[in-house]
Amino acid sequence: MQSLVQTLARIxxxxxxxxxxxxxxxxxxxxxxxxxxxxxxxxGGTDELSGYVMAIATAWGASYAxxxxxxxxxxxxxxxxxxxxxxxxxxxxLSALSITAIVIGWRGWGVLASTLTNDARANTALATxxxxxxxxxxxxxxxxxxxxxxxxxxVMVFMVKRDWSAVDEAAGFKGEL
Amino acid sequence: xDSLSVVGSWSGLPLHKNYEAPFWTTSLPDASGGTLExxxxxxxxxxxxxxxxxxxxxxxxxxxxxxxxxxxxxDSAALEGLDVPLVASDADEAKxxxxxxxxxxxxxxxxxxxxxxxxxxxxxxxxxFCNAPITGLADLKGLKVRASGRMTANVLEGLNAEAxxxxxxxxxxxxxRGVIDCAVTxxxxxxxxxxxxxxxxxxxxxxxxWDPVVAAIRMDxxxxxxxxxxxxxxxxxxxxxxxxxxxxxxxxxxxxxACLTGGDECPLGDTRNMTLVEVTPADEELVKDLLITKIxxxxxxxxxxxxxxxxxxxxxxATGVSFVAN
Amino acid sequence: xxxxxxxGLFTLLLASIPVGIIMILLSIALDTFFSPFPLMRGLGxxxxxxSNSGTLxxxxxxxxxGEILVRSGVANRTYNALNSWLSxxxxxxxxxxxxxxxxxxxxxxxxxxxxxxxxxxATPQGDRLGYDPRLFTGAxxxxxxxxxxxxxxxxxxxxxxxxxxxxxRLFLAGLLPGVLLALLFMAIVIAxxxxxxxxxxxxxxxxxxxxxxxxPDLLPVLGLFTTIIVTIYAGIATPTESAAxxxxxxxxxxxxxxxxxxxxxxxxxxxxxxxxxxxxxxxxGAYVLNFALTALGISRQLQQLLEGLGLGAYxxxxxxxxxxxxxxxxIETLSLMVATIPxxxxxxxxxxxxxxxxxxxxxxxIEMALITPPVGLNLYVVQSVRKRGxxxxxxxxxxxxxxxxxxxxxxxxxxxxxALWLPDTx
Ligand code: NA
Ligand code: NA
Numbered sequence: 052m053q054s055l056v057q058t059l060a061r062i063x064x065x066x067x068x069x070x071x072x073x074x075x076x077x078x079x080x081x082x083x084x085x086x087x088x089x090x091x092x093x094x095g096g097t098d099e100l101s102g103y104v105m106a107i108a109t110a111w112g113a114s115y116a117x118x119x120x121x122x123x124x125x126x127x128x129x130x131x132x133x134x135x136x137x138x139x140x141x142x143x144x145l146s147a148l149s150i151t152a153i154v155i156g157w158r159g160w161g162v163l164a165s166t167l168t169n170d171a172r173a174n175t176a177l178a179t180x181x182x183x184x185x186x187x188x189x190x191x192x193x194x195x196x197x198x199x200x201x202x203x204x205x206v207m208v209f210m211v212k213r214d215w216s217a218v219d220e221a222a223g224f225k226g227e228l
Numbered sequence: 229x230d231s232l233s234v235v236g237s238w239s240g241l242p243l244h245k246n247y248e249a250p251f252w253t254t255s256l257p258d259a260s261g262g263t264l265e266x267x268x269x270x271x272x273x274x275x276x277x278x279x280x281x282x283x284x285x286x287x288x289x290x291x292x293x294x295x296x297x298x299x300x301x302x303d304s305a306a307l308e309g310l311d312v313p314l315v316a317s318d319a320d321e322a323k324x325x326x327x328x329x330x331x332x333x334x335x336x337x338x339x340x341x342x343x344x345x346x347x348x349x350x351x352x353x354x355x356x357f358c359n360a361p362i363t364g365l366a367d368l369k370g371l372k373v374r375a376s377g378r379m380t381a382n383v384l385e386g387l388n389a390e391a392x393x394x395x396x397x398x399x400x401x402x403x404x405r406g407v408i409d410c411a412v413t414x415x416x417x418x419x420x421x422x423x424x425x426x427x428x429x430x431x432x433x434x435x436x437x438w439d440p441v442v443a444a445i446r447m448d449x450x451x452x453x454x455x456x457x458x459x460x461x462x463x464x465x466x467x468x469x470x471x472x473x474x475x476x477x478x479x480x481x482x483x484x485x486a487c488l489t490g491g492d493e494c495p496l497g498d499t500r501n502m503t504l505v506e507v508t509p510a511d512e513e514l515v516k517d518l519l520i521t522k523i524x525x526x527x528x529x530x531x532x533x534x535x536x537x538x539x540x541x542x543x544x545x546a547t548g549v550s551f552v553a554n
Numbered sequence: 555x556x557x558x559x560x561x562g563l564f565t566l567l568l569a570s571i572p573v574g575i576i577m578i579l580l581s582i583a584l585d586t587f588f589s590p591f592p593l594m595r596g597l598g599x600x601x602x603x604x605s606n607s608g609t610l611x612x613x614x615x616x617x618x619x620g621e622i623l624v625r626s627g628v629a630n631r632t633y634n635a636l637n638s639w640l641s642x643x644x645x646x647x648x649x650x651x652x653x654x655x656x657x658x659x660x661x662x663x664x665x666x667x668x669x670x671x672x673x674x675x676a677t678p679q680g681d682r683l684g685y686d687p688r689l690f691t692g693a694x695x696x697x698x699x700x701x702x703x704x705x706x707x708x709x710x711x712x713x714x715x716x717x718x719x720x721x722x723r724l725f726l727a728g729l730l731p732g733v734l735l736a737l738l739f740m741a742i743v744i745a746x747x748x749x750x751x752x753x754x755x756x757x758x759x760x761x762x763x764x765x766x767x768x769x770p771d772l773l774p775v776l777g778l779f780t781t782i783i784v785t786i787y788a789g790i791a792t793p794t795e796s797a798a799x800x801x802x803x804x805x806x807x808x809x810x811x812x813x814x815x816x817x818x819x820x821x822x823x824x825x826x827x828x829x830x831x832x833x834x835x836x837x838x839g840a841y842v843l844n845f846a847l848t849a850l851g852i853s854r855q856l857q858q859l860l861e862g863l864g865l866g867a868y869x870x871x872x873x874x875x876x877x878x879x880x881x882x883x884x885i886e887t888l889s890l891m892v893a894t895i896p897x898x899x900x901x902x903x904x905x906x907x908x909x910x911x912x913x914x915x916x917x918x919x920i921e922m923a924l925i926t927p928p929v930g931l932n933l934y935v936v937q938s939v940r941k942r943g944x945x946x947x948x949x950x951x952x953x954x955x956x957x958x959x960x961x962x963x964x965x966x967x968x969x970x971x972x973a974l975w976l977p978d979t980x
Binding site: 064067068070071072074075077078081082084085089097098099101102103104105106108109110111112113115116119121122123124125126127128129140141143144147148150151154155157158159160161162184185188192 | 566567568569570571572573574575576578579582594595597598599601602605606607608610611614615618790791794795798799801802820822823824826827828829830831832834835836838886888889928929934
């Protein structure tokens with residue numbers, strides 16, 4: 052089970068790297084646009100495409116932040132508890148996150164479904180078929196939900212084994228920021 | 229006791245403050261004899277984008293949505309035909325064009341958003357503020373123009389100008405620093421947001437269209453209403469929002485332009501001294517040519533079906549513009 | 555419903571559930587229990603529209619810039635160079651903490667990142683030279699908060715995005731108050747250390763030659779700041795574009811320092827994605843909550859409650875300031891901002907106050923929230939970097955700076971020009 056958590060973390064690390072490279076490409080595209088504008092031949096559309104990059108990177112990055120235990124949480128009561136208490140808090144927190152992640156994924160599908168039905172296109176000169184960016188975006192949130200469920204299942208197994216440190220390792224707080 | 233949840237247009241615009249708010253929260257409940265309760269908010273207060281209003285309404289998130297039809301064109305290219313930039317030169321013409329398009333509008337709202345159209349209302353005409361000396365539409369060539377919407381971008385392309393997208397709040401600074409040369413908004417909101425401080429020339433052509441607002445109600449909600457209530461709602465909307473708001477829009481344009489360009493009187497405050505660029509027959513010729521040869525054919529291609537022909541038969545007849553549909 | 559929302563909020567916060575998730579959960583609960591309409595059918599649309607933004611992409615760019623800079627070894631040299639100029643002052647090294655924070659704030663968009671950077675280079679030195687850990691660490695936590703006041707600032711980008719105000723103007727407005735805050739921080743350190751010299755530690759001596767030789771070490775950070783700011787105000791670039799330019803500039807600095815490697819880029823990019831998603835989950839959560847609160851009319855009720863107090867413009871403003879101070883003790887700062895802006899800013903505007911000015915005032919309050927217990931992110935950051943001693947040391951050490959921030963709030967209300975003069979002049 053521990054190795055499953057580690058594998059998940061590793062996969063999410065690669066996903067984050069890809070998302071990061073996508074951001075880097077956006078940097079280059081934006082600068083190319085600035086440079087071409089100086090010569091009077093702007094590329095145009097970078098603002099729109101940056102928006103899609105942002106939405107997609109956010110969605111896929113959410114699962115990396117999850118396995119890195121980086122989402123903003125308040126430690127106030129938790130850090131006054133014994134390890135078993137902390138593990139229960141982490142289980143509660145992860146359950147809440149998983150439910151929410153499933154709802155986001157489900158509602159995200161609703162967005163993509165409407166877009167597919169209406170063959171929706173961006174209200175811009177590019178008229179980008181919104182199904183493209185929204186498919187990548189939806190898959191990111193879907194993966195967030197899947198990651199959360201895998202993590203939750205693992206944590207439940209650790210709880211049964213009363214392996215508090217494994218729970219902490221999978222769903223606790225990370226020391227450094 | 230019946231309850232309606234309504235999402236109105238921009239909370240900051242006079243249309244909302246002077247017409248929508250009193251109508252939905254007071255007049256309509258009164259007209260219903262106290263059997264109707266209305267909860268009113270606006271899309272900007274909810275933090276949702278204008279393009280999401282009709283989508284969410286059709287999903288049942290609320291009953292009635294009011295927003296510019298132009299925002300919803302993502303979900304239906306045919307909808308762009310309701311507000312073709314530059315096709316109408318004053319509010320009366322814009323209203324006539326929109327009335328002619330009403331059957332098209334009804335069909336689009338029914339099929340795409342599963343909704344019934346209650347009525348329409350005007351946003352102000354989206355005219356051109358430039359921080360560059362221009363003498364007419366043709367001078368936009370080579371300039372960077374902040375505008376939103378696909379069709380306006382196509383028009384700018386046709387004029388060999390560059391369409392730039394940026395947040396409304398960034399426009400004054402961008403005009404001042406020369407990041408953009410021109411920007412499009414209503415005369416009143418340009419006055420209110422201080423665009424006259426950072427631009428010199430005003431071209432009173434509706435380059436950004438008239439941005440008509442459509443009020444629509446989800447079909448199942450509409451069908452569940454008794455016919456008397458349907459009648460009351462429709463009549464009251466037309467009498468208290470549609471007719472007076474369009475009349476006011478027509479009356480306001482000369483006043484607001486005078487406010488910006490050094491007229492004698494200005495009810496909004498001090499007059500400003502932008503240069504008014506007279507619209508010439510040459511401009512109108514250019515517009516017509518562009519619409520017929522490029523904008524409308526491209527649109528009818530995008531929209532597919534027989535929308536191009538339907539447009540010619542309705543809006544085209546009302547405005548005297550006709551093109552060869554796909 | 556107001557009671558339900560606030561109780562729910564605090565209970566879930568104490569249960570250590572991620573803040574962004576709490577806001578979405580609350581919205582789902584409000585929808586289930588109170589709404590006659592299926593509000594959450596709109597959830598996906600809200601998530602898409604609030605993250606699909608060419609303006610907000612400036613956030614990951616500024617984060618990436620900071621990630622690269624931290625790994626380029628610039629921080630250490632900057633710290634030493636500033637120290638050589640400031641160590642003679644009463645308080646010695648503590649001034650280098652504040653000055654380095656100020657300088658890094660001018661390239662970093664985040665307070666947490668600024669505090670973490672400075673804490674990493676400063677704490678070993680402070681321990682070595684025997685400084686009182688309280689004032690020494692408190693200064694880092696407080697100095698770090700300048701990261702969101704001095705441009706660039708992620709929080710100001712979010713504020714501008716939500717209130718439709720110009721981000722370049724907000725950036726300019728933050729500059730003077732930010733520098734003034736830094737000077738006031740240094741002033742109180744001098745005052746405290748003159749009054750009680752044991753608060754300071756050993757003050758290293760530097761020759762003029764050493765000081766001058768250190769000056770070139772300040773160039774990378776100053777150059778980066780100039781690049782970001784000048785391109786915006788010269789009309790060459792939007793904030794997003796200048797952030798992209800800053801990323802490339804930071805890469806060049808790192809390359810000159812021969813610190814660009816594949817593993818460095820790898821961790822910088824991953825770190826960026828992590829931080830961005832962390833921030834965006836909070837932003838999205840606050841968006842969803844606002845959507846639910848507005849649809850249910852709670853936002854309007856809260857507004858009417860505030861307006862109904864009949865306190866006049868300044869009275870209402872003071873109440874709002876007090877609310878932020880109190881909420882700032884307990885609530886994470888970004889969510890505090892995003893969740894309250896849609897309710898508070900319309901009131902502020904209707905009272906006749908300037909939106910840009912209020913943005914800066916709010917930033918001071920947010921800075922304060924970052925260093926007040928029990929929930930103060932910068933306190934945690936400094937504590938977790940130094941990995942020893944007690945959290946209460948950092949909390950005590952930050953206290954004098956909280957007082958300075960209160961003074962700053964007063965100054966901004968009395969002299970709005972502190973924020974508005976620069977954007978109005980340039
Ligand atoms: Na900063
Ligand atoms: Na706090």
